[in-house]
Amino acid sequence: MIALLRGLGRWGLRFFARLGRAHIFFFYVIAALPGLLPRFRLVVIQMWAVGVLSLLIIIVSGLFVGMVLGLQGYNTLSDFGAEESLGVAVAKSLIRELGPVITALLFAGRAGSALTAEIGLMKATEQLDGMEMMAVDPLRRVIAPRFLAGVLSMPMLAVMFTAVGVIGGYFVGVGLLGVDEGAFWSQMQAKVELRADIVNGVLIKSFVFGVVVTWIAVFEGYDAVPTSEGVSIATTRTVVSSSLAVLALDFVLTALMFNQ
Amino acid sequence: MAEQTESKRPADPGHGPLVRVRGLEFSRGGRQIFDDVDIDIPRGKVTAIMGPSGSGKTTLLKLIGAQLRPESGSIVVDGVDMHNLSRQALFETRKRMGMLFQSGALLTDLSVFENVAFPLREHTRLPESMIRTLVLMKLEAVGLRSARGLMPRELSGGMARRVALARAIALDPMMIMYDEPFSGQDPISMGILVQLIRRLNDALGLTSIVVSHDVRETASIADYMYVLSDGKIVGEGTPEAMGRADSDWVRQFMEGLPDGPVPFHYPGPDYVDDLLAETRR
Numbered sequence: 001m002i003a004l005l006r007g008l009g010r011w012g013l014r015f016f017a018r019l020g021r022a023h024i025f026f027f028y029v030i031a032a033l034p035g036l037l038p039r040f041r042l043v044v045i046q047m048w049a050v051g052v053l054s055l056l057i058i059i060v061s062g063l064f065v066g067m068v069l070g071l072q073g074y075n076t077l078s079d080f081g082a083e084e085s086l087g088v089a090v091a092k093s094l095i096r097e098l099g100p101v102i103t104a105l106l107f108a109g110r111a112g113s114a115l116t117a118e119i120g121l122m123k124a125t126e127q128l129d130g131m132e133m134m135a136v137d138p139l140r141r142v143i144a145p146r147f148l149a150g151v152l153s154m155p156m157l158a159v160m161f162t163a164v165g166v167i168g169g170y171f172v173g174v175g176l177l178g179v180d181e182g183a184f185w186s187q188m189q190a191k192v193e194l195r196a197d198i199v200n201g202v203l204i205k206s207f208v209f210g211v212v213v214t215w216i217a218v219f220e221g222y223d224a225v226p227t228s229e230g231v232s233i234a235t236t237r238t239v240v241s242s243s244l245a246v247l248a249l250d251f252v253l254t255a256l257m258f259n260q
Numbered sequence: 261m262a263e264q265t266e267s268k269r270p271a272d273p274g275h276g277p278l279v280r281v282r283g284l285e286f287s288r289g290g291r292q293i294f295d296d297v298d299i300d301i302p303r304g305k306v307t308a309i310m311g312p313s314g315s316g317k318t319t320l321l322k323l324i325g326a327q328l329r330p331e332s333g334s335i336v337v338d339g340v341d342m343h344n345l346s347r348q349a350l351f352e353t354r355k356r357m358g359m360l361f362q363s364g365a366l367l368t369d370l371s372v373f374e375n376v377a378f379p380l381r382e383h384t385r386l387p388e389s390m391i392r393t394l395v396l397m398k399l400e401a402v403g404l405r406s407a408r409g410l411m412p413r414e415l416s417g418g419m420a421r422r423v424a425l426a427r428a429i430a431l432d433p434m435m436i437m438y439d440e441p442f443s444g445q446d447p448i449s450m451g452i453l454v455q456l457i458r459r460l461n462d463a464l465g466l467t468s469i470v471v472s473h474d475v476r477e478t479a480s481i482a483d484y485m486y487v488l489s490d491g492k493i494v495g496e497g498t499p500e501a502m503g504r505a506d507s508d509w510v511r512q513f514m515e516g517l518p519d520g521p522v523p524f525h526y527p528g529p530d531y532v533d534d535l536l537a538e539t540r541r
Contacts, residue, residue: 122368130365133325133358134379134427135351141382 022219025139029218032137032144042145043152050111050146050214051153055160057110058103062161065102066168069093073169074177083173084183088191090169095192096201096258099162101250104209106161107154108242112217115146116238119221120231128222143218150217154210158202200257208249213242278303278435278467279324283333286316286323293319294330295491301435306461306468308478308499311488312513312522317471318362320488321437324469325359326350338434355383358428358436362443364420366412372399372423373408379430398426402456418449425456435467436460442474450474454481475514479503487513489522 036043073089119142122128128138166188173179192198217238224234279301286294293316301307309317322328324335326342335342340353366375376395380386386394399405402422412420421441428436438457442450458481461468472478479485479499487495487502487510495502495510502514512520528534 125368126361126363126365127367129327130359130361130367130424132327133354133361134382135354136379136382137347137351 018223021223022215025219025222026215028139029144029147029215032140033148035140036144036148042141043148046146046149047153050107050115050149051157054107054110054153054157057106058157058161059164061102061106062099062164063168065098065161066090066094066165066170067172069098069165070169070172070177074173074179083177083179085187086169086173086179087166087184087186087188090173091166091188091192092197094162094165094169095197097250097254099165099202100158100205100209101246103158103161103206104154104213104246105243107150107157107210108213108217108239108246111150111153112213112238112242113235115150115214115217116221116224116235117231119143119146119218120224120226120234123222123224124226124228124231138222143222147214147218150214151207151210154213155203155206158206158209162202204257205250205253208253209246212245212249216242216245277301278338279469280336281320281324281333282336284323284330284335285332286319286328286330288319292491294323294333297333297488297491297493299486299493301467301469302484303467304461304465305483306458306470306481308482308485309469309471309488310473310475310478310485310513312473315488316491317473317488318439321359321439321469321471324437325354325357355379355431356434358431358433360421360424360428360436360438360441362440364412364417364424366415366420366424366427368412370412371408372404372410372412372415375412375423376408376427376430379427383431394430395426398430399423401429401460402426403452416449418445418452421445421449421453422456425453425460429460429464429466432464433466435469438468438470438472440472441470442472442477450477457481475516479514489513 069090070086073086073093074083077083077085077089119128122138122142128142131138131141170184174181174184220234220238220241221231224230277300279299281297281299284294284297284299285292299309299320309320311317319328323330324337324342326335326345329343337353337357340349342350342353345353366372367378370378373395376398377391380391380394384391395408396405399408402425404419404422404426407415407419407423412423415423425436441453441457445453454477457468457470460466470478470482479502482499485495485497485499485502486493489509495505495507497505502510505511505514509521511517512522518524
């Protein structure tokens, strides 16, 4: 019993120490962001790596998710003779929930894991130590540009995912199942609101997810044990922790934004 | 205010040893790595820190560069107490120190040219033409001017260390610390690195600290040597004096004897007892 309590206590101490380190790390990274303005090129290079290179998986997934929504939405709505509302159903589902959430999950798997592995390997191969000894702060030179690139890329990717998803829903609903094209677009136009849906859903949610996923990814890499096993564990942890964080935060944000 | 100014002013810049280590104590994972160690690194010389694997040689370099903090004692580099500096002041001091890591620590996403240009771009506002000239000069000094377009993955281990050396001298530092520069090198690469360390030290007026366990190569270029074991300095002197040392420990290390104060067998129960343990049971 004592051993169990001791183990629990040790786990708790380690957990909170790590949480504390992660927060201190976060504030250091935030403090380093203004220094990126004169050298924004570093951020653009990272946006290519985390954003542009994630485009393919985002677009393909968005298309299929939109197509599935179109199909399932049509089957349900047609029972009530409300197929014309398919455009609204697809758009609202994507804008409020699926767009930001699935983009964040894909982003964690594609870009988050790559960030963790890259930073972890830089640590394991003494590149971060080497920078420190060259009087270059790795937090400013390596971490901050990657963090900002992730935070900026995530909303853009969510917008793309959502837009492609709507096209996927249109393709199935209008193209294959015969929903009226005018009704599809006009109802969507009438019911989807800029502030309540698009700003809250796609922009704010995906911005928050971008901050959390990228923070977890860069911290896990920076805090990784500098061995191949350590980097592997850190990469797995990034995907698991950020996926759970996204799903939990989605509930909180949805409750705050859409609870009427 | 006066006290602050006093504490930032180097105690004896330009005089005495460049690095002065006093009463250094450091432990890790419950193991004492340094126990009251004193070391002086003279200016303009090549000083070797030697000892078997795990004796804390690399740790010593990290302590000198203030990447690690000692439990007690002081490390003063050119009159500046390395462990009593703000982060900004520490980085200013590090600009005058170069370090060659065992792995080279080249930035893998940058070419050879960009790796050498990295500290220049980070710390100076020199025009591109000047950076190009400086980088080519540093690469020429290590014989790799024509390899400037290669990526780190295309370099052999020896070439990577030479590029790292060119990068370490990019800002014309006052000292360079070499962490195991010869390990895993073929005889030609090793010969090149041995010569480079000596030649660059003399030509650029550097102070070099070479951490190594390659006795012959290190002794051939060192002006002074320290031998570490069990957290203490067990021998020091010129390579010639070390070759004639009376200490069993120093002799075992210098001559590479398989048994001696450092036993061949890992400590454990008696061999015969161990073999007969099953029968006796």
